[in-house]
Amino acid sequence: MILQLPPRRSPDAAVPVLVAFIAVIALMLFLASGSFGQYPGGICPSPYDPFVLGRYPLQTATPVAVERVEWTPLQADGCYYLYRGSRQIGGYRASTGEMMHYVGDRWIGAPAVTIKAKSPTACPCGEQCKCGLDPCLCVTGKPGVGDPLNFGIDLGEMERHKRLAYRLNGHEVSREAAVDALTLTDDTAGRIGYVVAVGNDQVAKDWTEAATLAPFREVFAFQSYKTDDVMPAKLGYSAPGVYVVAKDQSKGPLAYQGPEQLGGILDGIKNPKTPLMDVNIPSWVWVTAIIVTILNIQAILTQLLQFLNDPTNAAAVATVLSLLLSSLHIRGSLPVFLTTILNKILGQPTPAPATPGTPTAHPVLDAVLSKLQERLGGATPVGFSVVPVAGADANTLAITLHTAEVSAK
Amino acid sequence: MRPLALAIAFTIFAATVATAGDDAGKIQPGGSTSPDGKAKVVIDLPVELRLHNAGGMGRGGPGTGSGLCVPTSIEHLARYQNERAVWGLQKWMTTREGGAYPEKVTRILNQYAPGTQYVQHTGGDEGFLKLALKTGRMVGVTYNGRDAFYQNQPIDHMVNLVYLDDQQAAILDNNREKSYVWMSRDEFLSRWRGTGGGWAVVLLHVPPPPLFAAPKQPRTS
Numbered sequence: 001m002i003l004q005l006p007p008r009r010s011p012d013a014a015v016p017v018l019v020a021f022i023a024v025i026a027l028m029l030f031l032a033s034g035s036f037g038q039y040p041g042g043i044c045p046s047p048y049d050p051f052v053l054g055r056y057p058l059q060t061a062t063p064v065a066v067e068r069v070e071w072t073p074l075q076a077d078g079c080y081y082l083y084r085g086s087r088q089i090g091g092y093r094a095s096t097g098e099m100m101h102y103v104g105d106r107w108i109g110a111p112a113v114t115i116k117a118k119s120p121t122a123c124p125c126g127e128q129c130k131c132g133l134d135p136c137l138c139v140t141g142k143p144g145v146g147d148p149l150n151f152g153i154d155l156g157e158m159e160r161h162k163r164l165a166y167r168l169n170g171h172e173v174s175r176e177a178a179v180d181a182l183t184l185t186d187d188t189a190g191r192i193g194y195v196v197a198v199g200n201d202q203v204a205k206d207w208t209e210a211a212t213l214a215p216f217r218e219v220f221a222f223q224s225y226k227t228d229d230v231m232p233a234k235l236g237y238s239a240p241g242v243y244v245v246a247k248d249q250s251k252g253p254l255a256y257q258g259p260e261q262l263g264g265i266l267d268g269i270k271n272p273k274t275p276l277m278d279v280n281i282p283s284w285v286w287v288t289a290i291i292v293t294i295l296n297i298q299a300i301l302t303q304l305l306q307f308l309n310d311p312t313n314a315a316a317v318a319t320v321l322s323l324l325l326s327s328l329h330i331r332g333s334l335p336v337f338l339t340t341i342l343n344k345i346l347g348q349p350t351p352a353p354a355t356p357g358t359p360t361a362h363p364v365l366d367a368v369l370s371k372l373q374e375r376l377g378g379a380t381p382v383g384f385s386v387v388p389v390a391g392a393d394a395n396t397l398a399i400t401l402h403t404a405e406v407s408a409k
Numbered sequence: 410m411r412p413l414a415l416a417i418a419f420t421i422f423a424a425t426v427a428t429a430g431d432d433a434g435k436i437q438p439g440g441s442t443s444p445d446g447k448a449k450v451v452i453d454l455p456v457e458l459r460l461h462n463a464g465g466m467g468r469g470g471p472g473t474g475s476g477l478c479v480p481t482s483i484e485h486l487a488r489y490q491n492e493r494a495v496w497g498l499q500k501w502m503t504t505r506e507g508g509a510y511p512e513k514v515t516r517i518l519n520q521y522a523p524g525t526q527y528v529q530h531t532g533g534d535e536g537f538l539k540l541a542l543k544t545g546r547m548v549g550v551t552y553n554g555r556d557a558f559y560q561n562q563p564i565d566h567m568v569n570l571v572y573l574d575d576q577q578a579a580i581l582d583n584n585r586e587k588s589y590v591w592m593s594r595d596e597f598l599s600r601w602r603g604t605g606g607g608w609a610v611v612l613l614h615v616p617p618p619p620l621f622a623a624p625k626q627p628r629t630s
Contacts, residue, residue: 161608170512
């Protein structure tokens with residue numbers, strides 16, 4: 001047999017009191033194991049696993065005798081032997097990786113037998129760990145201190161640090177400075193979004209060096225990942241390229257074409273161009289308005305015609321439309337034609353074409369026309385309109401005489 | 410009959426002591442969601458990026474000396490926040506003496522990753538932890554154990570804080586890194602301040618971006 005170290009000694013003969021005592025221990029362990037149910041689905045070994053107990057013997061005053069379980073190396077044969085208390089229960093040969101149980105006075109199991117223990121040499125703590133547990137607990141202490149439950153804190157040095165202090169890059173600073181260091185890159189402090197480069201180191205280089213991208217370094221956070229990094233894939237940045245993520249939009253993956261391209265994209269996000277008629281009306285409002293309009297189109301037209309049937313309203317509309325036509329600065333007789341058409345539509349009298357200087361056999365009208373011609377500076381009028389004045393009596397008319405450029409009323 | 414009576418009496422006594430001493434019964438491992446389903450870890454380091462604690466240089470060679478919980482926790486911060494310069498710190502430290510304190514962190518970062526921006530805090534200011542988490546950063550914090558995994562005994566250790574609100578906290582312990590460990594806020598603060606009064610380390614490198622939601626594409630066919 002490969003492993004030949006015999007047990008150190010045989011168990012003593014049992015006496016009735018000892019049997020009762022062992023029964024008590026067994027019962028107590030059974031009761032205590034109730035807390036195992038607090039770890040549903042967990043991967044941690046039961047804290048009452050005798051292997052763990054061997055590492056951390058209870059130090060309370062309870063008279064619970066728990067046997068230590070530990071590996072003992074034997075330099076002579078390069079093997080490790082597993083003891084529970086004084087009784088050998090297993091062995092491990094480091095050179096071949098063979099692990100076996102030792103039960104009673106014989107070795108059982110073949111190298112293929114799985115023992116829920118880890119080779120002491122496989123533990124990153126090496127021999128100092130000794131537990132052979134999986135997961136291995138690196139119980140190490142500062143040499144000489146001998147604290148078995150120190151996982152890497154220098155308690156002697158920490159004594160000086162039991163006071164409120166903040167250190168920024170190794171230098172003691174005020175709390176405000178430490179807080180500033182954290183919050184200046186906080187999202188709530190004005191950051192617009194993220195630029196994420198996956199599998200393109202040139203983007204990272206340009207991000208720190210290109211002047212084009214300088215205005216965006218303070219408002220966009222930047223991360224550059226390698227193509228096979230785990231983190232970007234977990235976050236959805238799975239394909240190589242450049243991603244721009246802002247609060248209300250995201251782009252990517254984009255093929256990187258240089259800092260100018262990236263700067264243009266970032267500028268569009270940082271300084272969005274608002275359209276002149278950018279009225280943010282919800283779509284449901286538009287839909288409702290269209291439905292109401294369709295359902296009431298007849299009523300709307302009827303109301304409009306009723307409005308225009310009133311001569312005063314019609315005159316006002318005609319005046320407004322005439323002025324609008326006059327302002328079009330269209331040469332020729334088109335304005336006169338359009339005005340005539342409008343007046344016909346609205347039921348207004350069609351103005352007669354005026355001949356400058358020709359009396360109309362109406363002294364008042366002649367005087368008015370003469371006055372208007374003076375206002376036009378002697379220019380030849382190309383048309384005129386005569387309409388009743390809204391709100392006045394029927395004899396009050398508004399006369400507009402106009403050339404191609406100006407009009408006089 | 411006398412031994413039996415003694416056994417029964419002792420059993421009752423032992424059970425009472427065991428129950429009374431289990432003051433950390435609510436500290437339990439779990440996933441990214443708290444056991445009560447009310448909280449979720451946002452600072453979620455993928456399992457593939459987690460490290461198990463190791464030892465520094467000892468008499469038996471690299472990895473056999475004092476523990477490296479502090480460099481391990483700091484490398485977790487770097488792996489989460491993509492601070493590439495700090496990656497590999499734990500392995501580098503296996504050839505150096507383990508055991509750490511604030512000045513030593515400064516020294517090893519200056520040597521291994523010069524230019525790394527970081528903040529350290531001692532004295533147990535809870536607001537510092539909350540602010541660091543709020544800015545999306547993972548925090549290295551001392552942890553005093555006293556939970557069932559450590560047989561309810563006090564330990565000296567550094568882990569990573571990944572969640573903290575007014576009710577609950579979650580840590581990533583590099584001695585059992587496959588899962589998170591959830592506990593109440595008070596239980597956590599007590600264990601944070603239990604070693605050195607409460608020491609914390611934060612890297613200032615920007616945190617990872619938010620989950621990417623690809624823009625909706627119109628269907629072309």
